[in-house]
Amino acid sequence: MTRAILQVGPLRIPAAIGRSGRTSRKREGDGATPIAAMPLLSGYLRGDRVAAPRTTLPLTRIRPTMLWCDAPKDPSYNRLVRAPFKPSHEEMQRQDELYDICLVLDWNVTSRRRQAGSAIFLHLIRPGYEPTAGCIAIARRDMIRILPHIGRGTILRVL
Template sequence: MDIIVQSINSKWQVSFGNKIWPCTIGKNGTVPAKEKIEGDGKTPIGSWDLTKILYRADRISLEQRKEIGKAIEIAPLCQRDGWCDEPEDPYYNQAVIVPYTSRYEVLWKEQENTYDLIGLLSHNSDPIIPGRGSAIFLHVAKPDLTPTEGCVALELNDLLELLSLIEEQTKITIQG
């Protein structure tokens, strides 16, 4: 069974089986994956593997981690984790240790909780095409489901529930 991300009556939602949660996507809507451009603020349409879950151990409890770590690899974040978003860098769209020599996104955020829990999506990962989009995640939403830079985001409790239900072969399908 797949996770489906779609717009219903102009509101974005995530569904898995008979469960439905509100979500948000990129501030500039969706785009076919082959047309995705780094920094365009769009969420790529397609079906992606959920390859790994990252979490902040100081904000996601052991009990919560036990629920979400059943079907997919789960690993803690550390303060020096980052994600390279510089298309010219050989580690583009990959995890890096920060500070890093090229442009990167910090995964350990002090002032917000958006990356307290991250599902890594396989978008632009095999092969990685420079400039085709990086750091496309399933993560915690900002208050009021503020749009993202291209990710899919849910409220923390909804994301925890969703990740507790997934199976090993679950994909996330983003519809346009």
Template sequence: MDIEITDIDGTRAKLRYGTLTFDCALGKAGITTHKREGDHATPAGRFPLRKLYFRPDRLTQPPCALPITEIETLDGWCDAPDHALYNQYVRLPFDASHEQLWRTDELYDLVVVLGYNDDPVVPSAGSCIFMHVARDGYSPTEGCVALEKGDLLELLAAIGKESFINIPQS
């Protein structure tokens, strides 16, 4: 069963999985079928959920069928389109542009890596597309899907290890 993004209204939507329904935030530029690095859009398509990262200093390991890794202070994700490790996990310090997974806010307390632009990686087609914790008021993301922390924990406990997310064209 897929996770479905529905009821899209700009940067807000509903996320549905079976009988579960949650509010979620999308990218500042809405949904696109032509994702580019830095465009602030959430990519349309059907993507596997690859892995869960979590902050062990803030949460106990959540129940989840996905592979799970504890986030460490030196964990990052490359978002430099011209780098050989573009859209891949990296260790810090890292000489190219990157996201730091260990953040001072709670947005990356839970990070689900979506299988977007990773098989194969296409330079400049977008990176760091995650499902993560939403900001207060579900303010828009840089291109990710974001849920309230409790809702994300409930979803993670329900999904299977072969789960996909379906993000339709808006």
């Protein structure tokens, strides 16, 4: 099952999740979304495409040099890094619209374990709610709707 409901406080929002469904044993590259209550930490925004929405969540404008390290053996695993960066990573400034608004969930961030999964974000969906690589994805209209009501520490749950 690659569709789920995202619970944000009293709100329930349709979401796409990982291509491998949900798991309580998240591993790097498994394509699954963690079964966990995940607090929001911060977010990123494509300021060249999206106007800054109203929210108390810290949002940083995405720059071309911003990458996210997904190399478990690297000291920067599951952290924002800057290009040039040779170990495995993900580009934050994507060509598609998925990360036009991208929120960082506290999955393996504040307390990291190697191989426990990286870059678990809440981002925008692909058409047709296509599965993600482990993230949670929602429609742009739903993201804009919830942003004024969330902040650092808001808990997200996938049902």
